[in-house]
Amino acid sequence: MQQVLVVDDSRVVRRCVAAVLQEAGFSTVEAEDGCEAFEVFQQREFDLVVTDIVMPNCDGLTLTGKIRAADREIPIVILTSTADRCQVDKAKAVGASAYLLKPFDPEALIQRVETLLASTSQTA
Amino acid sequence: MSGQPFNISHTTPFVEEVIFVFERMLHWEVECESIGTKTDWTPTHFASGVVSLCGGFQGKVALSFPARLACRIAQELLRYPMSRVNDDVVDAICELTNTVTGRALPRLSKHCTSLGVPEAVIGRARPIEYPLGVSPIVVRFRGEVESFALEVGMIERALAGAENAAALCGTQPTHGERNHASQIF
Numbered sequence: 001m002q003q004v005l006v007v008d009d010s011r012v013v014r015r016c017v018a019a020v021l022q023e024a025g026f027s028t029v030e031a032e033d034g035c036e037a038f039e040v041f042q043q044r045e046f047d048l049v050v051t052d053i054v055m056p057n058c059d060g061l062t063l064t065g066k067i068r069a070a071d072r073e074i075p076i077v078i079l080t081s082t083a084d085r086c087q088v089d090k091a092k093a094v095g096a097s098a099y100l101l102k103p104f105d106p107e108a109l110i111q112r113v114e115t116l117l118a119s120t121s122q123t124a
Numbered sequence: 125m126s127g128q129p130f131n132i133s134h135t136t137p138f139v140e141e142v143i144f145v146f147e148r149m150l151h152w153e154v155e156c157e158s159i160g161t162k163t164d165w166t167p168t169h170f171a172s173g174v175v176s177l178c179g180g181f182q183g184k185v186a187l188s189f190p191a192r193l194a195c196r197i198a199q200e201l202l203r204y205p206m207s208r209v210n211d212d213v214v215d216a217i218c219e220l221t222n223t224v225t226g227r228a229l230p231r232l233s234k235h236c237t238s239l240g241v242p243e244a245v246i247g248r249a250r251p252i253e254y255p256l257g258v259s260p261i262v263v264r265f266r267g268e269v270e271s272f273a274l275e276v277g278m279i280e281r282a283l284a285g286a287e288n289a290a291a292l293c294g295t296q297p298t299h300g301e302r303n304h305a306s307q308i309f
Contacts, residue, residue, distance in 0.1 A: 010215050012215050012219050054241060080226070081222055081226025081227055082239070083230060088308050101227070101308065102227075105148075
């Protein structure tokens with residue numbers, strides 16, 4: 001079963017995202033900020049990461065940069081509430097693979113996750 | 125605090141995003157009931173999610189709910205019963221407020237505005253601290269169970285100052301156009 005790391009400071013969002021992914025057949029691990037997420041990321045193997053941006057301690061863009069430095073291939077999906085151009089540009093620059101807006105459409109999330117995982121397995 | 129008073133017409137993106145976000149996240153139809161201003165900073169209802177803004181717009185945006193409605197919202201999102209305002213309820217109303225604010229702000233201006241991490245004000249004894257001299261705009265919505273309120277209290281600052289402020293905040297500036305798509309790239 002493919003493992004997804006879900007990172008958001010909101011328990012509501014983590015639970016909703018995890019529930020959608022689990023229903024689609026993925027296994028999920030949750031973290032509530034970038035610091036906790038990176039610790040977990042270093043300890044376990046994941047196939048994909050879904051992260052918010054605005055979080056206390058370590059934000060999602062910093063987390064994305066750290067994960068990308070450690071793993072050039074893993075798909076990283078940004079799931080946030082603002083479609084701000086500066087933020088989108090920063091997300092691309094630090095290596096995000098996709099940028100989705102809250103409130104998320106469950107089908108769109110699953111479709112994007114599956115597409116990213118399929119393209120990763122093809123390049124592996 | 126210097127700056128242009130917030131124009132009441134600027135509440136339109138917030139009102140539209142409240143309707144959209146409630147429909148998308150909760151599958152609830154809500155409608156705007158009334159709009160006005162208030163002179164005190166007492167939260168309209170018992171449980172309020174509050175997002176601070178810094179930069180092009182400075183101030184606060186709040187969604188304020190009666191306790192029972194706040195519990196019902198968390199119950200809908202987390203799918204288990206809630207009878208009192210606990211951490212999950214606080215989390216749910218903060219997330220709703222954050223989502224509405226994050227979506228509405230880029231539609232208002234190309235000025236950079238940073239969003240703070242959302243916080244909750246529980247009870248009506250503690251005020252929501254808007255910028256000095258600001259009379260918050262209050263939009264009341266009629267919902268599935270009870271009415272709730274959107275409060276917007278902010279001032280608009282000049283772009284140069286806004287970019288400086290955003291840099292000082294160290295958080296994400298916002299600017300852009302309306303976007304109801306769920307995927308940017």
